[in-house]
Amino acid sequence: MKRSGEVDTEMDDEMQPEYDLSSVEQFWIGLGFEVERITEPALRFSKAPDFLLRRHGTAVAVCEVKSMGEFDYTVKVNHADGSFTETQHNWRESNRERVLHRADRAMGQLSYWNGDHALVNILAFVNHDPRVRSEEIAAALREMKGIDATFWFDAKGNSLEPVPVVVASEAGRQWLEGTMNLLLETRLKQASAA
Numbered sequence: 001m002k003r004s005g006e007v008d009t010e011m012d013d014e015m016q017p018e019y020d021l022s023s024v025e026q027f028w029i030g031l032g033f034e035v036e037r038i039t040e041p042a043l044r045f046s047k048a049p050d051f052l053l054r055r056h057g058t059a060v061a062v063c064e065v066k067s068m069g070e071f072d073y074t075v076k077v078n079h080a081d082g083s084f085t086e087t088q089h090n091w092r093e094s095n096r097e098r099v100l101h102r103a104d105r106a107m108g109q110l111s112y113w114n115g116d117h118a119l120v121n122i123l124a125f126v127n128h129d130p131r132v133r134s135e136e137i138a139a140a141l142r143e144m145k146g147i148d149a150t151f152w153f154d155a156k157g158n159s160l161e162p163v164p165v166v167v168a169s170e171a172g173r174q175w176l177e178g179t180m181n182l183l184l185e186t187r188l189k190q191a192s193a194a
């Protein structure tokens with residue numbers, strides 16, 4: 001039981017809803033990939049990415065899913081009269097910093113699992129904040145070393161936009177087309193290079 005005036009901080013920064021993982025998994029299956037969830041049961045907090053993607057039994061990519069809600073954490077203050085006050089906050093000052101923090105963590109996980117870069121490194125970013133747009137951050141995501149492509153899904157409630165925006169450098173685009181056989185112009189929306 002919480003005492004009056006005690007602060008309860010719920011941290012959502014690195015948590016992603018299971019439906020985000022399942023929706024991204026279904027997206028890859030819909031594109032014809034075999035999806036294997038990567039687990040490291042010996043570790044309390046896994047450093048591995050979420051998925052290994054295969055095409056005809058051959059591993060072609062690893063994918064880390066990161067979600068971002070409208071707020072990173074909630075502070076709840078319980079009052080003596082039994083009521084409480086709840087305020088929502090973000091860890092970082094700008095939306096750009098919030099997105100890039102998650103991308104940086106994903107890059108670490110992708111590098112941990114695929115350090116020799118034998119497979120395509122993919123960040124599946126699930127955005128639940130209607131004020132954040134992929135166009136604002138695409139250039140910075142494109143420049144991140146260690147992530148070949150970001151698949152940006154905008155979420156509405158518990159469902160994801162069916163076709164993500166793909167943010168990739170020219171080299172990343174070549175990986176997607178050559179190794180994964182994904183043609184950006186015909187099946188996926190590509191973020192503009194501007």
